[in-house]
Amino acid sequence: MGKIDYSLNFYLGSGITPEKLDKIKRKIEKKPLMTDYYLIALAGNERDLLDIYSSRYLGQKYYESHIPYVCGIADNHDDAVTLVEQIVKDCLAARGDLKIREFIMEK
Numbered sequence: 001m002g003k004i005d006y007s008l009n010f011y012l013g014s015g016i017t018p019e020k021l022d023k024i025k026r027k028i029e030k031k032p033l034m035t036d037y038y039l040i041a042l043a044g045n046e047r048d049l050l051d052i053y054s055s056r057y058l059g060q061k062y063y064e065s066h067i068p069y070v071c072g073i074a075d076n077h078d079d080a081v082t083l084v085e086q087i088v089k090d091c092l093a094a095r096g097d098l099k100i101r102e103f104i105m106e107k
Helices: 018-030 055-059 077-095 100-105
Strands: 005-012 038-042 050-054 069-074
Touching: 005 018, 005 077, 005 100, 018 055, 018 069, 038 055, 038 077, 038 100, 050 055, 050 077, 069 077, 077 100
Parallel strands: 005 069
Antiparallel strands: 038 050, 038 069
16 A cells, blocks of 8 residues: 545544554555554545545555545544544534535645
């Protein structure tokens, strides 16, 4: 796995501290099959808003040429869903719409 694109407008799950974030990012990039985090990324298509998937997926060859734009990391699926809800709420509060891609990219 190569470099992952990370948003500056980044969300952390409740089990992840800012102090641990760089270490977690390095683990995900170097050994994705050995990590167990959930990534929130901008959707890979135009009809969805966000994708949630296990960091282990990054070990697949597909992600060598399809690098995700990650805007959040959680340590379990339920926490990832909570982060997605928070992103949607923040977007609505800031913009008054659900243009998540623009909201994430503008910071």
